[in-house]
Amino acid sequence: MVTETSTRPAGAIQRATIRDVAARAGVSVTTASRALNGTGRMSEETRLRVQQVAKDLDYRPNSMARGLVQQRSFTLGLLTDDTYGRFTLPVAAGLSSAMTDRGVSVFLSAGEKEPKRMQLNLRAMEEKRVDGLVITGKRIDRCLPVDVSSLGMPVVYVYSECPDGGIGFVPDDFNAAKMATEHLIKLGRRKIAHITGMSTFKAAHLRKAGWHAALEEHGLAPFGEALFDNWTEAHGYAAAFQLFDAAADRPDAIFCGNDQIARGVVDAFAQLGIKVPDDVAIVGFDNWEVFAKATRPPLTTVDMGLTCLGKSAGLALLDMIEGKPIEAGLRQLPCRLVVRQSCGGEASE
Amino acid sequence: MVTETSTRPAGAIQRATIRDVAARAGVSVTTASRALNGTGRMSEETRLRVQQVAKDLDYRPNSMARGLVQQRSFTLGLLTDDTYGRFTLPVAAGLSSAMTDRGVSVFLSAGEKEPKRMQLNLRAMEEKRVDGLVITGKRIDRCLPVDVSSLGMPVVYVYSECPDGGIGFVPDDFNAAKMATEHLIKLGRRKIAHITGMSTFKAAHLRKAGWHAALEEHGLAPFGEALFDNWTEAHGYAAAFQLFDAAADRPDAIFCGNDQIARGVVDAFAQLGIKVPDDVAIVGFDNWEVFAKATRPPLTTVDMGLTCLGKSAGLALLDMIEGKPIEAGLRQLPCRLVVRQSCGGEASE
CATH class of the missing domain: 3.40.50.2300 (Response regulator)
Known part of the structure; x- marks a missing residue:
């Protein structure tokens, strides 16, 4: 695959400097600089000449020099x-x-x-x-x-x-979680559970609080305690089994702390023969499209912008x-x- | 949440310059610069004094100036x-x-x-x-x-x-695919299929060629044609059904063009009651850990480094x-x- 040798030394291609522009235009460096910056007083003819020379020489201002000034x-x-x-x-x-x-x-x-x-x-x-x-x-x-x-x-x-x-x-994690939960409420869901990530993360608590606030505003009780653990599919998967094995009463919706958890929940339900969204509606969080779009069915989720x-x-x-x-x-x-x-x-x- | 007003104007904190260092050390700017760069000839005492002053003044070289030089x-x-x-x-x-x-x-x-x-x-x-x-x-x-x-x-x-x-x-896509296929062969698999991404991608062709080369070296025939389509779970999922619906003869391994495809295949098999790796072994490509580790079972895959x-x-x-x-x-x-x-x-x- 190696076909030829390139030996381009550093700085081999020399850029025109403001000095080159000034010399070619027959003006001082200060005048050349002012002509290009649109400052200073000079005849329009001079300004145009300097600008034309700069263009001819492919002059580009050196932002290091500009920075120093x-x-x-x-x-x-x-x-x-x-x-x-x-x-x-x-x-x-x-x-x-x-x-x-x-x-x-x-x-x-x-x-x-x-x-x-x-x-x-x-x-x-x-x-x-x-x-x-x-x-x-x-x-x-x-x-x-x-x-x-x-x-x-x-x-x-x-x-x-x-x-x-x-x-x-x-x-705004709190209001995003509230909005996601309200979406479920508007669609007629009443028993809304929450499966989320690690309890050591502030985001997990803010999202839980948003879930709580939405339910409270609509006079609904949270469906059980929020289930905290890793931000992983494995957690969502295990928590879904836990929710549906243990409880005689079952949720009709789950607001998940991220898309990976939601994905794990949906996969567990596929195995349990529980239909999404007919039996249980699911909302994720992150809008990480490779997960959210690939889930069967694709996830409704929060985009953090x-x-x-x-x-x-x-x-x-x-x-x-x-x-x-x-x-x-x-x-x-x-x-x-x-x-x-x-x-x-x-x-x- | 807004608690106070900060009005830090640009450049409010003035850094010590090389001039400040030189003045305080009682040497010329050139000497100060040389002392700090470890160049030039001067007494060890002078060099140390300049260095101490630079430290005292929290002097930091200006790389813009250095760049210009x-x-x-x-x-x-x-x-x-x-x-x-x-x-x-x-x-x-x-x-x-x-x-x-x-x-x-x-x-x-x-x-x-x-x-x-x-x-x-x-x-x-x-x-x-x-x-x-x-x-x-x-x-x-x-x-x-x-x-x-x-x-x-x-x-x-x-x-x-x-x-x-x-x-x-x-x-090195070709040799990576060859290595992945050889891994399957070493584990005793003989009927190795290939499900991969879009045929408009060079990577898809290189990986297919690696799969072919490994099989050929071991006197094995490819199990059917490579199945090209999107680099998505959905493609892997659909292709897995296709492979197991249509064929009386079934593969005992599938080398997948990426981890998302492999994930789709594994999910389809879970639904079909086909056991991974017992019935069919799967290799992915990318080592995109959020997919590779979350797949049930976790994916053997290629890391591109x-x-x-x-x-x-x-x-x-x-x-x-x-x-x-x-x-x-x-x-x-x-x-x-x-x-x-x-x-x-x-x-x-």
């Missing part, structure tokens, strides 16, 4: 411990897209788990003089093991714990960098219910 | 169209980790699908003067819709098509940036078989 690098850092990207890549995509529109680039530091190495990455970003930092991760109640206190730059937290006085963006979280965080960070006043605190952004076939009723997709 | 920015760009990160985040994690060790940071441009916006991102990276570019994506036979011909910087391709004369890194691909590509790119000669062509890196319970035999995890 403006005391800004027009870069942000993104720090995460999410190696498989379930949460981080949608966040990063939203961030990166919104920043590109504003001429800002994003450094990624991904997949480090050791605090020491993560701190090293942070230091590297600092040396690159990033203008600000986005910290994200895999859960809303943990912060990455890095010390940002002496950073001297604005920081925002997305899908991560937000320290006191910090600025954070998370999905991670891309939008990334975008919002990036825009807030830019405001901070530009010195605009911005209120500290945690922003809980609304989620969206994606209606498929696991609850009956009319599917929207 | 050395004509390097010590940054790379990573361009991808993989929004959900299945392939890209492991690649990015391997790249980012290896680069951090070498003082190089990685700009991420993720999730843009429109060629126009992707080109815009590329232009932004160019303006940031990245030293090199990593292009990655979701399949080995497509290149991102960007024009890198006039970039004037080294480029490597990872999990992407590699143009003629380019330098690319992909998993995406993190390692990212690291290897990064190191090659650094060599190119430093002007070292490097052979053009496509590198096919070996994959690893992860043995779980879906084939019988002894599981390694």
